[in-house]
Amino acid sequence: MDNLSLLVDLYELTMAECYFHYKKDTLATFDLFVRALPINRSYLVAAGLEDILNYIKRLEFSKEDINYLRSKKIFSDGFLKYLSKFKFKGDTWALPEGTIFFADEPVVRVTASIIEAQIIESFLLNTINLQTMIASKASRVVSAVKEKRVYDFSLRRTHGSDAGVKAARSSYIAGFSGTSNVLAAKLYKIPVVGTMAHSFVMSFKHELDSFLAYSNTFAEDAILLVDTYDTRKGIENAIDTGLYLKAKRHCLQGIRLDSGNIISLSKLARRMLDKAGLKFVRIFASGNLDEFKIRQMLQAGAPVDSFGVGTNMGTSIDAPSLDVIYKISEVTDEDGKFMPTMKLSKGKVTYPGRKQIFRIKDKKGRFVKDVLGLEKEKINAIPLLIKVVEKGKIIYKFPxxxxxxxxxxxxxxxMPDRLEEVCSRYKYPVVVSLQLRKLRRTLARQLGKRQ
Amino acid sequence: MDNLSLLVDLYELTMAECYFHYKKDTLATFDLFVRALPINRSYLVAAGLEDILNYIKRLEFSKEDINYLRSKKIFSDGFLKYLSKFKFKGDTWALPEGTIFFADEPVVRVTASIIEAQIIESFLLNTINLQTMIASKASRVVSAVKEKRVYDFSLRRTHGSDAGVKAARSSYIAGFSGTSNVLAAKLYKIPVVGTMAHSFVMSFKHELDSFLAYSNTFAEDAILLVDTYDTRKGIENAIDTGLYLKAKRHCLQGIRLDSGNIISLSKLARRMLDKAGLKFVRIFASGNLDEFKIRQMLQAGAPVDSFGVGTNMGTSIDAPSLDVIYKISEVTDEDGKFMPTMKLSKGKVTYPGRKQIFRIKDKKGRFVKDVLGLEKEKINAIPLLIKVVEKGKIIYKFPxxxxxxxxxxxxxxxMPDRLEEVCSRYKYPVVVSLQLRKLRRTLARQLGKRQ
Structure with missing residues (x-):
């Protein structure tokens, strides 16, 4: 799967064939943006740029690719020859990963030959959708845990292997402390963590035997899963193990609660551990957690030190896709002059022209509002989109x-504090500049005549 | 990413290290199953076995993998040496892909050394979760479209590249007619389809120019997107194009509606096309469709011939994960004798022993109920789990x-017809055999003593 050039919707290639005959030298600008924030999200976290740039750099069609396309009998020899020499030679602007953004704000902006800009669409959408969606969900979880730690346990239920490693990377960007996913940890140099499974406990005759075996093997690194049978007895066995380790001058790292009422069980466990002189033993919680449950636990005073969050984060379960789209905003005419354009479909109207996001700060340096404007506008603010590809060459140093x-x-x-509340109804102000609104109005009138 | 041996939760490896010291020769059986059907699902469609078998066959740890693991300083040299020679040598039973199954029924059953059975857990869960989830969702969409056609348009919003190609494969299993995803089409020999994007229409000065250009390029293969500006005028332009093609003895294949009220627009389009003598031009609908919307459209008599379904199917949006788990059900004792085991965690109790699913037919050959029983039970029914791996060797011929x-x-x-209803409340009967219930009861009592 390393060659991803064919990871493309067929229509990108059929349109390209047509452009090849009619508009080979036409240039165009496309914006990749999210039409509306999904449920429960008051902001999005840009992620996925590194993969996009690597894709753009490597994109080419192998002999095998070309042969497959030829076998479909829909492409001309001329176009297939063009494809066999294809390289992306355009410009790309983007939000650096980790940037907060909102609906209608371009995350990536591409200016290139219309064929090149079109062919990369599917991959760009797929990549930004996944990684931004996960980073945004994970950021909410990080806000909920406050100063506690949270780890990515999502591999078993992410949508495939690619999503598995990207969930680890994106949640780490969002502030997770590590992942259980060994491959992701290796690829991205992320801390890797693990405890034990119920099957481990069950494979021993007695729960205590399993705890002792694990602790003898890992000493300081043991986190004992105490809910396989009866949780209270599990905690007692963990205490016995902790005391056994203590006698050998080792510290039991923690216990893990994975079912039942975590609030009352964690309080019980803390009391029992403290009473046994094991104040240093930490309490891990896992099991279908998300930012809502974690906030509830912490508000109820659950003495949990670390959380493992899996499925709900790794699938962005309440919003498992972003309304991410890739829309043409300008195209050159016969004279090679860029002309703004926009879509008028019902409920799907877009903003024309080459745009920039201007983030306005107050005197204290706090962000107060964004202006979506035309690139050339003079606005006293930080322009968020930066140039990352110039004439096909990556000019961005990966952070x-x-x-x-x-x-x-x-x-x-x-950002305003309210943005980070788990149940935030706060809407950060994003306004459209006067010039852009004017352009849109004028153009809407003109475009009616295109039919 | 071709080497997926490290696509594993760290705890599989830490448990394995511990087993290596304490239980190297212990054998165990694990069941992979779904704890409960997700919302809106009255059945699941088994998918993912081919990938699992290829994974099991190829699984080994490279020098690079071992070096990475060594760098973590948590594994012993003895265990790393063992890992460097690791091969799966156990047995695997599974439901063939395309088999309908229900909650609590094992999809995959593994009997192997406890280390081998444990190490493959993460990949097995990840794979069955994704592919079964998509096939099950897609099967609902296929039921809703009845005799019409439906195509996978999900690539842009699936969770990454792996999910993209697997969504195409899984939905094809479920009865989709093809995909827009070129790579998936190539890998799995699935029909590939495509139309045009709004950007294509917008890159031309007039909508009609774009239709003519596309039709001149693809003749019989053109499907014109008519909703970029005003849909009624778009249909008129498509009719002009259809008549132009007709004069050249070509047939316009279709038009595509992607926004607005598809029911009224498709009726309008059908009337306009028929009146113009273009009865053969088909109507495609797309745009955020799912089984509920499609059913509604068809019930309202929308004359749509084919549907493109993307995000909602490709992310299984109403249920973006399955409650899929992998639980130990038996383990050998000191004498090498298999002893059944089970989990007692609150709300997460499992079924012990080596199990089989028995599907009972009536005289007409219709399925009436499943019995979850012990493998050795004599039940007059079709046993659904078949042996696919024997002593590490794949003995299954991929269909x-x-x-x-x-x-x-x-x-x-x-299956009973009601199972396929979009809003089915029907619950196919799955009963637990007397022997299995007895074993579970007895064991629950004994296991209390394990603490």
């Missing part, structure tokens, strides 16, 4: 994941 | 996708 994490933290710190 | 499709169709034909 480390830790730098991306810090960018998000910094972004959130400057 | 073609078309054969898998036919299996599902045949399964559905024999």
């Amino acid at each position: 480390s994941l830790d730098k991306i994490r810090r960018r998000l933290t910094e972004n959130l710190r400057r | 073609s996708l078309d054969k898998i499709r036919r299996r599902l169709t045949e399964n559905l034909r024999r």
